[in-house]
Amino acid sequence: PATEMAEKAQVHLDNLTKPRGALGRLEQVAARLCIIKGSLELKQPTCGAAIFAADHGSALDGVSLYPREVTAQMVYNFLSGGAAMNVLCRQVDSVVKVVDVGVDHDFEDAPDLIHAKVARGTKSFLREPAMTREEALDAMMAGAKVARELIDSGCDLLIPGEMGIGNTTSSSALAAFFLQKNPAEVTGRGTGLDDEGLARKVDYIKGALELHKDLNPCDSVGVLAALGGLEIAAIAGYALKAASLGVPVILDGIISTAGGFVACRICPEALPYFFSGHASVEKGQAAMLKGMALEPLLDLDMRLGEGTGAALSVAVVRAAVAIFNEMATFESAGVIGHED
Amino acid sequence: PATEMAEKAQVHLDNLTKPRGALGRLEQVAARLCIIKGSLELKQPTCGAAIFAADHGSALDGVSLYPREVTAQMVYNFLSGGAAMNVLCRQVDSVVKVVDVGVDHDFEDAPDLIHAKVARGTKSFLREPAMTREEALDAMMAGAKVARELIDSGCDLLIPGEMGIGNTTSSSALAAFFLQKNPAEVTGRGTGLDDEGLARKVDYIKGALELHKDLNPCDSVGVLAALGGLEIAAIAGYALKAASLGVPVILDGIISTAGGFVACRICPEALPYFFSGHASVEKGQAAMLKGMALEPLLDLDMRLGEGTGAALSVAVVRAAVAIFNEMATFESAGVIGHED
Numbered sequence: 001p002a003t004e005m006a007e008k009a010q011v012h013l014d015n016l017t018k019p020r021g022a023l024g025r026l027e028q029v030a031a032r033l034c035i036i037k038g039s040l041e042l043k044q045p046t047c048g049a050a051i052f053a054a055d056h057g058s059a060l061d062g063v064s065l066y067p068r069e070v071t072a073q074m075v076y077n078f079l080s081g082g083a084a085m086n087v088l089c090r091q092v093d094s095v096v097k098v099v100d101v102g103v104d105h106d107f108e109d110a111p112d113l114i115h116a117k118v119a120r121g122t123k124s125f126l127r128e129p130a131m132t133r134e135e136a137l138d139a140m141m142a143g144a145k146v147a148r149e150l151i152d153s154g155c156d157l158l159i160p161g162e163m164g165i166g167n168t169t170s171s172s173a174l175a176a177f178f179l180q181k182n183p184a185e186v187t188g189r190g191t192g193l194d195d196e197g198l199a200r201k202v203d204y205i206k207g208a209l210e211l212h213k214d215l216n217p218c219d220s221v222g223v224l225a226a227l228g229g230l231e232i233a234a235i236a237g238y239a240l241k242a243a244s245l246g247v248p249v250i251l252d253g254i255i256s257t258a259g260g261f262v263a264c265r266i267c268p269e270a271l272p273y274f275f276s277g278h279a280s281v282e283k284g285q286a287a288m289l290k291g292m293a294l295e296p297l298l299d300l301d302m303r304l305g306e307g308t309g310a311a312l313s314v315a316v317v318r319a320a321v322a323i324f325n326e327m328a329t330f331e332s333a334g335v336i337g338h339e340d
Numbered sequence: 341p342a343t344e345m346a347e348k349a350q351v352h353l354d355n356l357t358k359p360r361g362a363l364g365r366l367e368q369v370a371a372r373l374c375i376i377k378g379s380l381e382l383k384q385p386t387c388g389a390a391i392f393a394a395d396h397g398s399a400l401d402g403v404s405l406y407p408r409e410v411t412a413q414m415v416y417n418f419l420s421g422g423a424a425m426n427v428l429c430r431q432v433d434s435v436v437k438v439v440d441v442g443v444d445h446d447f448e449d450a451p452d453l454i455h456a457k458v459a460r461g462t463k464s465f466l467r468e469p470a471m472t473r474e475e476a477l478d479a480m481m482a483g484a485k486v487a488r489e490l491i492d493s494g495c496d497l498l499i500p501g502e503m504g505i506g507n508t509t510s511s512s513a514l515a516a517f518f519l520q521k522n523p524a525e526v527t528g529r530g531t532g533l534d535d536e537g538l539a540r541k542v543d544y545i546k547g548a549l550e551l552h553k554d555l556n557p558c559d560s561v562g563v564l565a566a567l568g569g570l571e572i573a574a575i576a577g578y579a580l581k582a583a584s585l586g587v588p589v590i591l592d593g594i595i596s597t598a599g600g601f602v603a604c605r606i607c608p609e610a611l612p613y614f615f616s617g618h619a620s621v622e623k624g625q626a627a628m629l630k631g632m633a634l635e636p637l638l639d640l641d642m643r644l645g646e647g648t649g650a651a652l653s654v655a656v657v658r659a660a661v662a663i664f665n666e667m668a669t670f671e672s673a674g675v676i677g678h679e680d
Binding site: 016024026076084087302315326327335 | 348357358359361362363365366405406407409410413414416417422423424426427428430431514530594621636637638639640641642643644648650655656657658660663666667668672673674675676680
């Protein structure tokens with residue numbers, strides 16, 4: 001049925017007043033949405049974003065450029081609407097929920113804050129598993145619940161965002177483990193490490209992979225628990241729930257992509273619901289995207305995370321839907337079409 | 341003063357709650373707009389697009405896949421709002437004017453149509469100059485007038501669009517001549533030529549370059565008249581007028597980029613006002629962009645022209661302005677910033 005719907009969508013696209021395939025990726029996005037919806041009736045998506053925030057044991061080991069307190073400080077920034085993710089979500093009329101799934105700080109209630117703390121950050125995976133298996137599953141369930149709530153409230157396009165000082169380290173560790181890569185190949189500068197800092201980060205991940213080398217790669221939740229983060233687990237659950245409800249998900253940078261990647265390891269049937277919003281500067285992201293055969297929509301040298309690249313790419317998705325719905329056909333416009 | 345404004349813009353960007361440079365090209369776009377406006381007070385641009393339509397002598401020689409009548413048919417499609425360019429301009433609230441600068445058809449009056457016919461298409465540049473020098477200048481003036489009108493009506497970001505069966509051939513000829521490239525290096529499949537059609541197109545351009553080999557490359561208007569099109573000349577005038585009035589211009593695919601490229605040959609001071617909206621599949625565009633040191637904002641495998649890639653990229657420009665204007669600073673948000 002996916003192939004059949006793809007063909008029907010292409011027939012429609014080929015009747016529109018443009019040379020065949022001339023709208024490139026826009027046509028692909030429209031066709032993929034038709035497959036996901038199982039229909040040629042596309043509507044402009046209503047977007048929902050959730051920023052999952054959590055702390056990391058590695059941040060206490062001095063791997064990151066910013067101190068761990070910044071995670072909580074950025075949560076307040078999200079709640080007051082001043083972060084890049086807030087700005088870019090406003091541009092595409094997306095709600096932004098902020099989910100404390102593991103920040104080492106106690107937050108008061110706030111309108112857009114969801115309390116779902118599983119632990120006060122992960123343990124250092126250089127010395128022990130970052131999470132227990134139960135914590136990882138609880139974080140996944142927390143993410144799934146948020147996805148369900150957003151979808152129940154009318155969202156039909158979900159963005160997973162994140163905040164957590166130390167979470168590129170965790171994402172690179174997951175990429176290195178699952179893809180069997182040398183950590184140096186999938187580790188970047190995060191918020192801006194210099195050469196020395198980058199070398200320390202790579203060594204840290206190498207040490208962790210050595211400690212956890214007996215993990216069973218088929219036990220995806222076990223690997224997630226050992227090397228992941230609470231927000232990465234939450235994103236995996238969020239993405240899986242969205243896919244299971246037939247709702248597309250736009251992955252963002254390396255952390256969000258790590259969450260989507262783990263989701264696909266757990267349940268490969270989720271993959272057709274995932275889009276990649278942008279190519280991050282963090283090189284581990286490209287490796288995981290390749291592993292999922294996903295091509296990013298944008299490439300703007302961004303490396304902020306939070307969900308920003310995914311939010312920005314919503315404009316491309318909207319354009320694809322508008323093209324599919326609003327363009328005249330050769331017949332309706334009285335334009336000479338293709339020869340066949 | 342440009343350097344000074346760039347520094348001031350960067351100081352502001354570096355104070356926003358994100359790692360330095362983490363928003364990549366968005367930061368560059370915002371800084372470039374500050375330089376253009378000579379101010380750190382950016383406002384969301386009001387967008388105006390003009391689609392310059394004209395016919396080409398080469399289309400009568402069978403170089404193109406579509407018959408020449410399609411130019412006029414597409415003008416009607418633009419006027420009734422059914423073309424891809426209309427759809428994408430609606431997405432970014434841009435007005436779309438359609439300018440008959442040289443279509444071989446008589447149009448009735450219509451609300452968004454501007455009559456500015458200089459000739460009923462160009463001559464075949466395989467046998468004679470496509471235009472007289474006077475025609476090229478008249479078309480440039482027509483484009484300049486449209487730019488002025490759009491700006492007078494409140495637009496402060498202009499998109500040059502185009503329609504003209506045969507106009508990729510003309511654009512590739514201009515690229516080959518000015519950049520001293522073998523035509524095969526800068527000629528693409530246009531609306532979808534097969535290998536044989538592409539080889540014919542390359543031969544056609546080679547023949548034209550041979551005929552016009554004594555042109556003085558410093559006489560940019562002379563070269564434009566010999567190898568260009570009425571819509572390409574109009575775009576050059578439109579882009580030059582916008583730049584002279586301090587208004588940025590987003591170039592689109594190979595034809596629009598050829599217009600911008602000729603504008604820069606005539607007046608290099610216009611270049612700082614130009615952005616490149618997207619990387620076209622037509623390879624001549626990349627060569628001209630390299631010649632202007634412009635990097636496209638999007639790369640979505642598009643090759644439709646009309647202005648579509650530029651219109652789509654307005655979302656990126658809007659995002660850049662919003663980031664610059666709306667993000668909290670480290671100080672205002674109480675977030676620990678950079679160490680220095």
